[in-house]
Amino acid sequence: MNKIEKQIVMRKTVLITGCSSGFGKLAVKKFNKKGWNVIATMRSPEKETELIRLDNVIVEKLDVTDVDTIQSAVKNGISKFGTIDVLVNNAGYGGYGLFEQYSDREIRSMYETNVFGPMNVMHEVLPIMREQKGGTIVNIASLVGVFATPNAAVYSSTKFAFKGLSEAMALELKPLNIKVHTVCPGGFETNFNMAANINFQKGDDRLVKHAEALASSLDEARKNFSQPGMPKPNSQEVADLIYQCATEEMPVHNMAGADAKWIEQLRSSMPDQEFLDKMGEMLLPPSK
Numbered sequence: 001m002n003k004i005e006k007q008i009v010m011r012k013t014v015l016i017t018g019c020s021s022g023f024g025k026l027a028v029k030k031f032n033k034k035g036w037n038v039i040a041t042m043r044s045p046e047k048e049t050e051l052i053r054l055d056n057v058i059v060e061k062l063d064v065t066d067v068d069t070i071q072s073a074v075k076n077g078i079s080k081f082g083t084i085d086v087l088v089n090n091a092g093y094g095g096y097g098l099f100e101q102y103s104d105r106e107i108r109s110m111y112e113t114n115v116f117g118p119m120n121v122m123h124e125v126l127p128i129m130r131e132q133k134g135g136t137i138v139n140i141a142s143l144v145g146v147f148a149t150p151n152a153a154v155y156s157s158t159k160f161a162f163k164g165l166s167e168a169m170a171l172e173l174k175p176l177n178i179k180v181h182t183v184c185p186g187g188f189e190t191n192f193n194m195a196a197n198i199n200f201q202k203g204d205d206r207l208v209k210h211a212e213a214l215a216s217s218l219d220e221a222r223k224n225f226s227q228p229g230m231p232k233p234n235s236q237e238v239a240d241l242i243y244q245c246a247t248e249e250m251p252v253h254n255m256a257g258a259d260a261k262w263i264e265q266l267r268s269s270m271p272d273q274e275f276l277d278k279m280g281e282m283l284l285p286p287s288k
């Protein structure tokens with residue numbers, strides 16, 4: 001092994017999914033700046049122009065719904081860097097609309113990416129972490145995995161599932177020296193809304209009217225989510241928190257953003273039904 005190869009092996013290595021934009025791309029830059037090897041993965045690596053220029057970063061094709069691409073990205077990462085110390089399951093997408101406005105195909109598709117996708121990735125990476133007797137997994141869940149939001153029931157349910165999976169895994173893997181954390185962001189400006197599956201216009205007139213009334217009531221109420229003095233959301237906060245989870249002693253679940261911290265604090269400060277009643281009063285249009 002020559003000097004440069006030795007340096008590569010001595011650095012820690014992270015594999016991150018969904019690095020074409022948003023939190024994933026910022027996380028690649030954060031780890032890179034801190035001197036890590038990064039396996040930056042995305043569905044369309046041929047489109048990437050920025051990350052390919054960074055030292056100690058390899059850009060690999062990985063679609064979380066396609067096991068062949070996961071295996072190949074993991075194999076190429078290991079052959080370049082020797083190990084995977086940290087896995088960040090970041091890839092995912094959202095969607096808005098009433099539960100009834102989602103087809104079975106749309107629901108399954110969202111679960112394929114947001115739940116079964118990271119399960120696929122963890123199935124490939126966990127044997128490596130067990131073999132090396134340690135590692136850290138950081139799963140990007142959401143505020144909607146803490147409080148399930150109306151008009152985003154399907155998306156919320158994927159993030160509740162992912163958060164629950166992570167919680168159990170944190171306990172079952174602790175004796176094996178593998179840590180599992182979630183990062184649960186509130187609202188941040190990334191490509192998220194552009195990529196979201198929007199279903200407000202589906203179904204009969206009454207359903208569409210209900211979805212629209214709910215959406216405008218939620219928009220109005222969201223203004224209350226920004227309490228006076230709350231800092232404006234900055235996506236770098238999420239990337240920094242991901243890095244913290246990878247490198248410091250952190251709780252299993254970690255909220256990101258003032259709105260998410262506020263809702264979590266509110267929920268834990270009162271009985272569950274009182275919290276749900278309060279959210280109903282705050283978010284819903286008047287009953288007809």
Ligand SMILES: NC(=O)c1ccc[n+]([C@@H]2O[C@H](COP(=O)([O-])OP(=O)(O)OC[C@H]3O[C@@H](n4cnc5c(N)ncnc54)[C@H](OP(=O)(O)O)[C@@H]3O)[C@@H](O)[C@H]2O)c1
Nearest residue numbers: 018020021022023043063064091092142187188190191192
């Ligand atoms: N932004 C928010 O307010 C917010 C709040 C809470 C949680 N989150 C979560 O944060 C994570 C990152 O989202 P973001 O806000 O950074 O949005 P984003 O900019 O849209 O990034 C999402 C990333 O996931 C990738 N992706 C989607 N489906 C994929 C698949 N099947 N396989 C691999 N990659 C896939 C996208 O790749 P393509 O470019 O190929 O589509 C993109 O790189 C998501 O899990 C999201 O649910 C976001």
